[in-house]
Amino acid sequence: MCRFQRACLACVSLLFLSLSPREGSAQELFPAEEGDNVRLSTLIETPRLSVSGILILFHGADGLVKGSLINEFGLSFLDFVFDTRKERVKLLHMAKMADKWYIRKVLKRDLRTLMGLLASRCDVYKNERFDISYKFQPLMDKETDSPDGEQK
Amino acid sequence: MKKLFLLLALAVASHFPAVAQQGAAELARKEINQTASRIKSLQCDFVQTKHLKMLSDKFVSRGRMYYQQGNKLRWEYTAPYTYTFVLDGTKVVLRNAQRRDVIDVNRNKMFREIVRIMMNSVVGKCLSDDKSFKTSIAVSSTEYVATMLPLRKDLSQMFQKIVLRFNRKQAVVSQVELYEKNGDKTIIELKNVKTNVPLPASVFSVR
Numbered sequence: 001m002c003r004f005q006r007a008c009l010a011c012v013s014l015l016f017l018s019l020s021p022r023e024g025s026a027q028e029l030f031p032a033e034e035g036d037n038v039r040l041s042t043l044i045e046t047p048r049l050s051v052s053g054i055l056i057l058f059h060g061a062d063g064l065v066k067g068s069l070i071n072e073f074g075l076s077f078l079d080f081v082f083d084t085r086k087e088r089v090k091l092l093h094m095a096k097m098a099d100k101w102y103i104r105k106v107l108k109r110d111l112r113t114l115m116g117l118l119a120s121r122c123d124v125y126k127n128e129r130f131d132i133s134y135k136f137q138p139l140m141d142k143e144t145d146s147p148d149g150e151q152k
Numbered sequence: 153m154k155k156l157f158l159l160l161a162l163a164v165a166s167h168f169p170a171v172a173q174q175g176a177a178e179l180a181r182k183e184i185n186q187t188a189s190r191i192k193s194l195q196c197d198f199v200q201t202k203h204l205k206m207l208s209d210k211f212v213s214r215g216r217m218y219y220q221q222g223n224k225l226r227w228e229y230t231a232p233y234t235y236t237f238v239l240d241g242t243k244v245v246l247r248n249a250q251r252r253d254v255i256d257v258n259r260n261k262m263f264r265e266i267v268r269i270m271m272n273s274v275v276g277k278c279l280s281d282d283k284s285f286k287t288s289i290a291v292s293s294t295e296y297v298a299t300m301l302p303l304r305k306d307l308s309q310m311f312q313k314i315v316l317r318f319n320r321k322q323a324v325v326s327q328v329e330l331y332e333k334n335g336d337k338t339i340i341e342l343k344n345v346k347t348n349v350p351l352p353a354s355v356f357s358v359r
Contacts, residue, residue, distance in 0.1 A: 037209070041233055043250050052248055054233065058207050066207050072235040072248070074202040074213075074330070074338035075310070092206065093334040096309040135250070139232045 027138035030118040031059035040118075040136040042069060047131055053077060055136065057118075059084075065115065078107070082115045089115070106130055177289040180296040180318075181279055187323035188276045194219040194324070196345040200229075205335035217342070219274050224356040227270070239267055240356045265306070273316060276325055285314070295320050309333070322347075 031038045037058040044051040053071040060066055063085040069078040079093040089111045091104055110127055114134060117125050123136045195218045202211045215229040227237040236247045244255045244263060257264045272278035278300065279287050284307060285300035296318040302308040315329040324347065328340040 037207075039211070039232075041249070043248075050251065050253070052235075052251065054211065056204065056207060056209070056211060058209065068204050068207055070202060070204075070211070070336075072213075072229055072233065073237075074200055074211075074340075076332055076334055076336050079206050079334060137249075 027140075029121055029123055029136060029138065030115065031057050031065060032119065034059050034061060039139045041139055043133075043135045045133045045135075051077060054139065067111075080111060082111065084115075087112060087116070106132070110134070176291040180289050180291050183323050184276045184279055184296060184298075184318055190348075191219075191275050191324070192221045192348050193351050194275065194345065194347050195349060195351065196342045198343065199341045201339045201341075203337045203339070217274070218351055218355050219271070220351055220356065223267075223271065225267070225271055225274070226355050238356055239271075262306075269307075273314070273328055274325060276316065276318060276323075278316070293320070295326070296323070319345075 028036070028038055029040060037056065040055045040057070042051075042053055042055040051071070053069055056068045056070070058066050063083060065082040065084060067078075067080050067082065068076065070076050075095070076093065077095045077098065078091070081090045081092060082088070083090075089108050091108055091111075094104065094107075106127070110125070110132065114125055118136065125134045126132070127134075195216070198215055198217055200213045200215070202213075204211065213229050213233065214231045215227065217228070218224075218226040223239060223241050225237070225239040229235040234249055236245070238245045238247075239257070242257050244257055244267065246253045246255070255263050257267055269278060269284070272281060276298075278285060279289070279298055284302065284304055286303055287298055287300045290297045290299070298316045298318070300314045300316070302311050302314070310332065312331040312333060314331070315327075316325055317327040317329070318324060319326040322345070324342075324345055326342055326345070328342075330338040330340075332338075
């Protein structure tokens with residue numbers, strides 16, 4: 001292989017690495033199979049406010065992924081369903097303070113994008129138009145699914 | 153005449169259980185209020201179980217809580233995430249792995265209300281909050297159960313009802329149940345409750 005070819009190969013490798021989704025952890029960010037569930041620590045930031053909490057995703061029957069975003073105190077912020085076959089999001093419930101038509105519109109679109117990104121193991125996304133950042137991290141401790149501390 | 157007398161006696165007697173229950177509820181309220189006023193500090197572990205109706209699933213988190221008279225509260229989650237809520241008089245600090253936010257409670261009406269309800273729920277003072285809740289109390293051999301229906305619009309938009317369970321021996325809160333409009337409920341069990349034990353100032357530090 002000549003020097004020029006080696007240089008090209010190195011550039012292509014670097015380009016591939018920089019464009020690849022981050023593999024920060026081996027844990028999945030999206031419930032790929034029916035019956036899977038995933039729990040992600042979530043941070044949504046806008047210039048005016050930030051919302052943190054836990055996003056719980058469950059892959060049910062018929063290709064439907066159900067999601068609930070709750071805050072750390074357990075209060076519900078958002079419930080939605082993502083149809084993996086049609087790639088459509090349906091918002092079922094939103095906290096009253098955020099339940100405005102323009103927020104629903106943006107959130108619905110962003111959730112559709114996010115479901116695809118999470119499935120590709122991308123844990124960050126920014127809606128440049130409205131300056132909304134989304135960050136996700138898998139919750140590491142799954143041993144506390146029972147109030148008595150027993151493993152599920 | 154005898155029949156009439158018997159009928160009257162039955163009518164009065166059938167009213168007694170309701171009257172007795174009402175009397176017991178008032179006694180319970182009085183006892184809870186007296187205990188609440190005597191609590192200078194409180195610390196406990198808690199287990200929070202969120203029941204998600206749509207997912208038919210539950211999510212459990214654990215932590216530790218500290219309360220001190222004079223508007224001081226530390227509510228700290230330790231598993232499966234770290235998150236801390238510290239109220240030091242007028243300032244609230246929210247801290248998680250990624251951010252630290254400081255909120256002036258005096259300038260934020262919503263937070264002021266959240267803080268007031270949290271503080272009052274922890275020690276049981278919210279039973280007297282007639283402007284915010286319509287409260288009924290049931291008495292059993294082991295506990296007092298206060299069911300609070302929100303009266304204010306901002307609270308009723310979030311909650312169907314809040315239930316506080318009091319350990320009858322100590323008359324302190326042993327469990328808080330939050331029932332949301334979407335059918336979810338959050339149950340917070342307080343364990344290893346210790347009252348009036350001195351707490352170091354560092355517990356409520358906002359730095």
